[in-house]
Amino acid sequence: AQTVTQSQPEMSVQEAETVTLSCTYDTSENNYYLFWYKQPPSRQMILVIRQEAYKQQNATENRFSVNFQKAAKSFSLKISDSQLGDTAMYFCAFMKRAGNMLTFGGGTRLMVKP
Amino acid sequence: NAGVTQTPKFQVLKTGQSMTLQCAQDMNHNSMYWYRQDPGMGLRLIYYSASEGTTDKGEVPNGYNVSRLNKREFSLRLESAAPSQTSVYFCASSDLPFLGGDYGYTFGSGTRLTVV
Numbered sequence: 001a002q003t004v005t006q007s008q009p010e011m012s013v014q015e016a017e018t019v020t021l022s023c024t025y026d027t028s029e030n031n032y033y034l035f036w037y038k039q040p041p042s043r044q045m046i047l048v049i050r051q052e053a054y055k056q057q058n059a060t061e062n063r064f065s066v067n068f069q070k071a072a073k074s075f076s077l078k079i080s081d082s083q084l085g086d087t088a089m090y091f092c093a094f095m096k097r098a099g100n101m102l103t104f105g106g107g108t109r110l111m112v113k114p
Numbered sequence: 115n116a117g118v119t120q121t122p123k124f125q126v127l128k129t130g131q132s133m134t135l136q137c138a139q140d141m142n143h144n145s146m147y148w149y150r151q152d153p154g155m156g157l158r159l160i161y162y163s164a165s166e167g168t169t170d171k172g173e174v175p176n177g178y179n180v181s182r183l184n185k186r187e188f189s190l191r192l193e194s195a196a197p198s199q200t201s202v203y204f205c206a207s208s209d210l211p212f213l214g215g216d217y218g219y220t221f222g223s224g225t226r227l228t229v230v
Contacts, residue, residue: 009154045204045221091156100145100164100210101172102219104156 002027002094006105013082014113020067021077021108023092031097034068034075039089039107048090051075053097079110087112116140120205120222127195127229135190135225137205143220145208146188147172148180150201151224157204163188195229202226 003026013019036048051059067076092105118139149157159172163182179191205222
């Protein structure tokens with residue numbers, strides 16, 4: 001079974017600054033996918049970024065980027081130029097390569113302060 | 115708009131009552147899921163259905179039953195609600211499992227259930 005751990009229950013950052021959210025996972029699989037989801041107060045689950053484990057290059061989506069360290073089983077999310085709209089819960093999630101079920105971490109609540 | 119629709123959005127039940135959460139998707143996805151979200155625990159899979167006519171248990175199935183009525187609809191039933199089932203419930207759909215291509219989930223907007 002897979003486990004996903006987010007060790008930072010809450011974080012805050014000043015608007016326009018950079019923040020990094022941590023995620024570690026445990027699996028015996030070699031091929032898998034990792035995701036970061038954003039959940040604003042509206043409760044909607046929004047996919048922020050995804051990473052294929054077989055790719056060494058870190059994924060980037062505009063102001064969002066990841067630091068994927070496969071050997072260390074670490075998958076952190078960096079948010080650059082933080083905006084007030086980034087205030088939300090962020091969930092790290094894991095999926096096996098040929099699977100269809102997501103395993104989520106406990107979440108990090110991010111507050112962006114003006 | 116295409117997506118996943120859950121009803122109701124809010125519900126309060128008394129202990130021992132039963133209810134069914136409804137979910138429908140219009141994305142022609144094969145797989146559908148029910149997750150529950152609790153503080154500090156993220157989302158945990160209750161049941162899923164990889165295709166019409168099949169259902170399988172997830173991580174926390176006790177106290178729940180599901181029905182995959184057709185390709186579009188996947189319902190979650192609480193036969194005898196307990197306070198421990200107070201949670202936010204999410205339905206989702208996907209075109210997984212896959213061997214490539216888009217593999218994102220589409221989530222519904224959630225149902226906040228309180229059992230008193």
